[in-house]
Amino acid sequence: MNTQRREVLKTGGGVTLLTLVAAAGWLRSGDALAADAWNKAAFETKTMDETLKALGGAAPAQSKDITFFQTPDIAENGAVVPVGVTSAIPKTESIAILIEKNPNMLAAVFTIPAGTEPSLSTRVKMGQSSNIYALVKADGKYYVASKEVKVTLGGCGG
Amino acid sequence: MADPMRIRANVVGDSTEVKVLMNHEMETGQRKDAQGNAIPAWFIQNVTATYNGKTVLAAEWGPAVAKNPFLSFKFKGGAKGDKVQITWTDNRGDKRTDEAVIA
Numbered sequence: 001m002n003t004q005r006r007e008v009l010k011t012g013g014g015v016t017l018l019t020l021v022a023a024a025g026w027l028r029s030g031d032a033l034a035a036d037a038w039n040k041a042a043f044e045t046k047t048m049d050e051t052l053k054a055l056g057g058a059a060p061a062q063s064k065d066i067t068f069f070q071t072p073d074i075a076e077n078g079a080v081v082p083v084g085v086t087s088a089i090p091k092t093e094s095i096a097i098l099i100e101k102n103p104n105m106l107a108a109v110f111t112i113p114a115g116t117e118p119s120l121s122t123r124v125k126m127g128q129s130s131n132i133y134a135l136v137k138a139d140g141k142y143y144v145a146s147k148e149v150k151v152t153l154g155g156c157g158g
Numbered sequence: 159m160a161d162p163m164r165i166r167a168n169v170v171g172d173s174t175e176v177k178v179l180m181n182h183e184m185e186t187g188q189r190k191d192a193q194g195n196a197i198p199a200w201f202i203q204n205v206t207a208t209y210n211g212k213t214v215l216a217a218e219w220g221p222a223v224a225k226n227p228f229l230s231f232k233f234k235g236g237a238k239g240d241k242v243q244i245t246w247t248d249n250r251g252d253k254r255t256d257e258a259v260i261a
Binding site: 039043079082104116 | 249
């Protein structure tokens, strides 16, 4: 009898938990929607200066604390170029990846909340050999580092 | 609805490493089809990763992210058995959420 009661309690508790999780999920998706504003202006820019302006930044300082990893010197296929960026700058808030000679420079912007390591990797497309810039926003200031990647087969217009 | 993502989350030291492989065409809008018509852009614009209701990574992407995008990142904390949730939204308003158990 007692055990049954316990089981019922357990299941009941489980259901409440699930409902809570679902409710949290709903709230979260609402938040996500609010944050889902996609910076159209920034993604349509064609030069570094314009991109910086659209992202709300001032002239970035060259930094040796930003390093690339998994990024090849020569990419055989421009459609899939691995890019990894690590920022050793304290209070890194966001990392943006820009590709100089693509039709639109800005490829991706990552927002890094506290507790997440300022190090990530993804894959991008490159139309032709070009410099890749990693733009880091830390403590309200902008820092930049670049790496040249040669592409033997373009990834755009194929 | 698009195909599911492949997500792996592993505890490495005191943080959790998350690797995501999404299934998405990521059409740039620059290409033309055989008839010379431009193929309209179709790409993921927003990606959000959450753990315990807290956003651990948010991203805005342009069409320059490669087809079937790959993403890997690490965040502090995370316990085995907990879940990491990834959501993306593309420029057609399509949306997909998948989750993975941290191993």
